Amino acid sequence: MIKTKVIQDSYNNKVLEVKDLKTYFYTDAGVVKAVDGVSFDLKKGETLGIVGETGSGKSVTALSILRLIPEPPGKIISGSILFNGNDMLKLDRKELQNYRGNRISMIFQDPMTSLNPVYTIGNQIMESVIIHRKLKKEAALKEAVRLLETVGISEAIKRLSSYPHEFSGGMRQRVMIAMAIANSPDILIADEPTTALDVTIQAQILELVNEIKHKTNSSIILITHDLGVVAKYADRVMVMYAGKPVEFSTVDNIFYKAMHPYTLGLMNSITRLDKKKMGKLNPIKGSPPSLIDLPEGCIFRNRCRFSSDICKKSFPPLREIESGHFVACHRAEEILKKDQRAI
């Protein structure tokens, strides 16, 4: 348990603190509460995994941190995002641009569309270096070569004059990473960085991100729906459901001591390579609710095995059940005690 120790050492080292973030989208059909009261903190050098299914608000959370929400229809309606103590939500456009791609940068899901097809790879990497670090062209060129080498692209000098379409998906994602780390950011947000890639390439990319994290001691927010990826790379995990965080703790707690019925349901839904032939899976019943028309009380209660009368009354707040283990469930203690997790 060396990991736990590292986390405790850096306990006061919060790089980012998000408090009660709410991002809504105003559509014709109604108000979509994409992110509805998300709070978490990110420590220096840690990898925070944000897990959830589609529509859980994990990507919108990431975009909100960088204030990349399209407005309209979206709007961050409340909350604060403290980056080294400064509230990102209070910055003006110019100050914000100093943060984006510089102190906080992002790797997107689809490497096919996130590079501009009409500029060379070199051009695009150099651009970000020139904007933020005010380097001369020659120095920027050198820097671009160094960055490409860092992300494992061979013959970097030759590759600078290539266009994105000459690269495979994995290579493009490497370029995206090179651009993201160009200004050695404090925080790297990876939004489903490998979902669009094949398994063997996925492994390469995630190993690369992890390696960079250790080299630069930057913090990573890793957004994914893949529990395997979380288990391997995350130090702490926030599980999201329908715009709200439902469980937040260390990776071990989430996997071995989960208390929220949704987290438990996810664990029971996945097919696993390490287990002998399983019988039937035990999935969560039903499908996620519409974000426009959430059930009253606990948003998960319609699909929950443990739901009771109290769940109809109010949405349970995120409570610290054990030290460092936050759960948003009225019956978390009972679930833990009864050990109803074994089905």
Added chain:
Amino acid sequence: MYPEVKDEKNRNGVISDDFGAAQKKYSKSSLYKDAWKRLKKNKLAMLGLGIVIVLILIAIFAPLISTHDPISRIKEDSSLPPNKAHFFGTDLLGRDIFSRVIYGSRISIQVGIIAVGISIVIGLFFGALAGYFGSLPDTIIMRIADIFFAFPYILGAIAIMTVLGQGIVNIFIAIGVLGWASFARIFRGSILSIKNKEYIEAARAMGASHRRIITRHIFPNAIAPIIVFGTMNVGTAIIVEAALSFLGIGVQPPTPAWGKMLSESLSYIDIAPWMMLFPGFAIVITVLGFVLLGDGLRDAFDPKMKNR
């Protein structure tokens, strides 16, 4: 706009589950009903639709609306400016311009709708052949379409009219035949994008015939852009008819047609501007109506505009 659009669909990615759930509650409807809902919100499109409906009503009820016989000449009333008896004044031969403009709408609307109808029928047939079967039929049809594209529209219409002779039916044919290529190209494009959809493969896997696949699966899904383009093209067809009539090879006198009225009044523009003004306005408003409606339809059918 829906949040996490990126997540909604991607190569190996995940498809939003509550997207469907959100839809379920708020739109129990087909695409056409959805499109109508969006169209209703678009004020300009509704203005266009209003113009088109009023125009069609005017054309149908022309005898009731008009104040005079559009053809009969009254010599003593020649070249009167707008007055109480003649709202739009009279022309050189003493005919009531208001009544002629009202009756003129019949020609314009007929030409617009019938000619575009002919274009659509021809265009859909060849577009479907080219798009669905590909390879050789595609090459041949699309190269012929290219030739039609290369031909100046008005010049082509003049050529056809000189061969077929004058007359309203020949105008339909000339404008209709010349317009097919755009429809064929658009329809071919939408078929190509639909042809490889999995629901087409599913239909083939269950043994559906080509005819069934084209009529039941491809057609309903590929028709929206045709509706849009067709509506806008009605405006173009009306202008071409007006131009032909203006040039003297379209509708023959004394039948009232807006284009003809323009050319007749051309020489008197400085002394009797009303003769030109009113038919000119009629053309502008009619074309505007169809174009606004077409534009609105395009936005209404575009799912990307959804909920914006």
Added chain:
Amino acid sequence: MDNNKLLEIKNLKKYFYLRGGFFLQSNAGVIKAVDDISFSIKKGETFGLVGESGCGKSTTARVILRLIPHSSGSVIYDGKNIFELNHNQMFKVRRDIQIIFQDPYASLSPRMTIGDIVSEPLEIHRIGNKATRIKRVKELLDVVGLNPEHLNRYPHEFSGGQRQRIGVARALALTPRIILCDEPVSALDVSVQAQILNLLADLQKEFDLTYLFIAHDLSVVKHVSSRVGVMYLGKLVEIANSEDLYSNPLHPYTVGLLSAVPIPDPELERKRKRIVLEGDVPSPLNPPSGCTFHPRCPLAQEICSREVPPLKNYRKNGKDHFAACFFAGKSI
């Protein structure tokens, strides 16, 4: 030896010829999407086909159904090569072999109600009259866990998981014997994925179905399959019993593929030794010589770039285990 082979694929090849130039003539290259693969599916089993994108697994399904023409080889069903059947004979075979697609948004026509969608196969094969077809559609919707009263709704009113159920109902309509499942759950969220996997398992038991299950997700394939074939660049590189393949992979590509999948168990992941395959999957237009895997293979030797390794049986404990590697089973 096995008389219960329901479907037998023999030396199947599907080449795509790229055409270049203005006049659709000159051959610009050949993509060997499926390159000489052979396997058979036994009655009642689930045969899994795994591989990364572009390995030819989906093409295989489409060739079997004759949705795209084959280049050579044969597919034996009911003692007959289905590539030699005429139109009418093939029409009959289509009742027995159905397909479920990956994308529940693209596999249902948005302009048809789900009642029309599910009854269409019955209509095409002229089964029953309108009333009996509606009755059958309701039955089918019930079987796949949907409300039978919803048959007048359109696909967009349903969630991804529900739409996939509609696709399953359509495939079941003709009471097929074989269903080709082409990535049936990879577009779905985990919790919904599990629901569909359970449904497929239930249906298999209830209707005595045989599945060809195509997926890129190894853990899903392991969960559903009794036997698994691994494809790489159009070739089958390993075929084995599901348990054997996962516990004792022989081909280095299978080893790398298995190792690349992170296991949802943090403790285990910390201890696990990982083999990360280097490089990209080569372009199928210009595949490497010899064994197509050799540029990425940690075991590659000189022979691998010269000769194509044959698929050999490394039978163990009475169970067949095929692998196409000169150094099969050697530890990395």
